[in-house]
Amino acid sequence: MSLADSRPRPVVPARGRPRSEAVERAIVEGVVKLLEEGVPLAELSIERVARTAGVGKATIYRRWSGKEELFVDVVRAAEPPDPVLPGTSLRDDLVAMLESLRQRGLVSRSSAILHNVYAQMKSSPRIWAAYHANVIAPRRVMAMEVLRRARDNGEIRPDVDLELANDMFVGPMLVRTIMRPDADLPDDLAERIVDTVLEGLRPVSSTASSH
Incomplete structure (x- = not known):
């Protein structure tokens, strides 16, 4: 491709x-x-x-x-679009966000040019800064809003460090898509990551804590 x-x-x-x-x-x-x-x-x-x-x-x-702004738009247009979050639950929103990262990983693997472009972007401070400000930073803001809302709604514990929690969700997907380019990216990977991390972040029920 x-x-x-x-x-x-x-x-x-x-x-x-x-x-x-x-x-x-x-x-x-x-x-x-x-x-x-x-x-x-x-x-x-x-x-x-x-x-x-x-x-x-x-x-x-x-x-x-x-050219930095133009190039960022060219790369962003080549990537899968940012996800539309379902807003039905913390789990659903997180799965949608991580699935978007998985799809980007698949596109990058299948396009030698896009893979090469990413590498060149990181060696160009101005272009990488523009890409970070216009693409990466807004995605992180969106993820933090999802986690903050979940904490306010009681879906995760009030003592959870949201910055760290976000890294715990995103990190495994980035390892698979970027640091381990030969690793499998199965269809259910986003769900497995979300469910594994949420298991440790959810509030402990009073019934469970009494045993």
């Missing part, structure tokens, strides 16, 4: 004048074309993207503030 094959239409913040989806698609596809040709991120300038997409630099700058 290539980066182009796996990507839905990009979602970018509204700014500037009204925009043409066809123009945006041409710009994104221009970036993808350069990546598939093996152009390193360090050489992926706005000028080169504009030339490849057949647009002027000003057309790109009306949509993105620079």
